[in-house]
Amino acid sequence: MLKLIRAAMVAGTLMTAPYIALAQDIDGAIEHPMIERYPGQVIAWQHIENYQPFKVPVGPVTGYRYIDDVIETEGRVTRTFYKYEGTDRTFSEVYSNYLDALEAEDFEILGKGMSADRRGAGVGSRSWSEVYFIQNPISKGGEANTMTAGTATAGGAGTIVAKKERAGGTAYVTIHVEQHAEDYIGALIDIVEVEAAETGLVVVDAEAMGSDMEDYGRVVLDGIVFDFDKATLKPESKAALDAIAEFLDANPDKTFYVVGHTDSKGTFAYNRKLSSDRALAVADALKQDYDIASDRLEPHGVGPLSPVFSNAGDAGREKNRRVELVER
Structure with missing residues (x-):
């Protein structure tokens, strides 16, 4: 380079x-x-x-x-x-x-x-x-x-x-x-x-994932993109999935939770299901497309229960809608 x-x-x-x-x-x-x-x-x-x-x-x-x-x-x-x-x-x-x-x-x-x-x-x-x-x-x-x-x-x-x-x-x-x-x-x-980061195009990479996981035990999977209000992964998520699979392959002895998060708009029940479905979609993509063993990824959704920013504004709500990989 x-x-x-x-x-x-x-x-x-x-x-x-x-x-x-x-x-x-x-x-x-x-x-x-x-x-x-x-x-x-x-x-x-x-x-x-x-x-x-x-x-x-x-x-x-x-x-x-x-x-x-x-x-x-x-x-x-x-x-x-x-x-x-x-x-x-x-x-x-x-x-x-x-x-x-x-x-x-x-x-x-x-x-x-x-x-x-x-x-x-x-x-x-x-x-x-x-x-x-x-x-x-x-x-x-x-x-x-x-x-x-x-x-x-x-x-x-x-x-x-x-x-x-x-x-x-x-x-x-x-x-x-x-x-x-x-x-x-x-x-x-x-x-x-x-x-x-400003344009929303940031994509997680294996190197940064390892650093975050070592320090915090979790990492936000930047670059994972879904259809609006759905759990359908968009094609532009592939670069992030490639990096996540690279990280998982480099750490074959570790297992993780895949955790979905939403903002607070809408009912709790709806957001809890949406976050769970999105976590499942990411886990399934890694298992099916990258041959990651099923027992290494356990998907869960917590809806709006763990915000990283205030939900009072659009910028905060955007950051709260995320999927994380958490070490088990």
């Missing part, structure tokens, strides 16, 4: 550090195709959400743990933490390379800031980063927590917030770079891919 950003090293930084041959990415980590790492970095932590809300602050801190200028978005979120171990680079070199690469690829820079002491209220300052991580907490423990530990503030840090309009939709990128220790530079890259 095309690399949209190449974090090419600036002049005078082409030396090879001896540790690189020994350093390895953590198991299962996959570099996002949009951004290529700074040479010598390794992936020390990664978390992927197929769909979640995300806040992208682009202005300075305007109050206690508060920023006025924030873009509230949602979509597929990929968070990857890279580390660079060695004393032959500085955080400012890594920061400048990423900034140059973003600008070279015509990203719109929404905010940026870099300093050795991280004072002030602007993008990249200590107070700004504190707000960012409160709004978008690192939900899965690991080495990325060094970004919020506060042990490297004297070493300096920088943040870049950027936006790209692509054929596949809008993407927001936030890059945090920190001199965590004299021989340790950390970089957290957050990528939010928006358009698919």
Whole structure:
């Protein structure tokens, strides 16, 4: 896949550090195709959400743990933490390379800031980063927590917030770079891919399903589409079914509930039956078309009993109409 950003090293930084041959990415980590790492970095932590809300602050801190200028978005979120171990680079070199690469690829820079002491209220300052991580907490423990530990503030840090309009939709990128220790530079890259979620075309994939299942024991099966007020699967559901079958094949020892949900419009009895029929339709499609063993999928419908958003508006009701895979 095309690399949209190449974090090419600036002049005078082409030396090879001896540790690189020994350093390895953590198991299962996959570099996002949009951004290529700074040479010598390794992936020390990664978390992927197929769909979640995300806040992208682009202005300075305007109050206690508060920023006025924030873009509230949602979509597929990929968070990857890279580390660079060695004393032959500085955080400012890594920061400048990423900034140059973003600008070279015509990203719109929404905010940026870099300093050795991280004072002030602007993008990249200590107070700004504190707000960012409160709004978008690192939900899965690991080495990325060094970004919020506060042990490297004297070493300096920088943040870049950027936006790209692509054929596949809008993407927001936030890059945090920190001199965590004299021989340790950390970089957290957050990528939010928006358009698919905004248009309702987001499709679950096996990689994100595995991440959600590991963290929450369930995953929303985005991309499953039914005829209006019916339990008949539409042809455009095939891409999602393909991904679900791929995930099930990769986890042959696990069994799941297929759980249907509705909004609160209509009677409870009607919604309970509709949600049950839709769960059954998904389970049957996986059994019949993908040879998934019958005893691995148990369909149930709970109607409007477990909303994820308020049913007061159309947007909330749309999110509540869903099918989930829940680990048994």
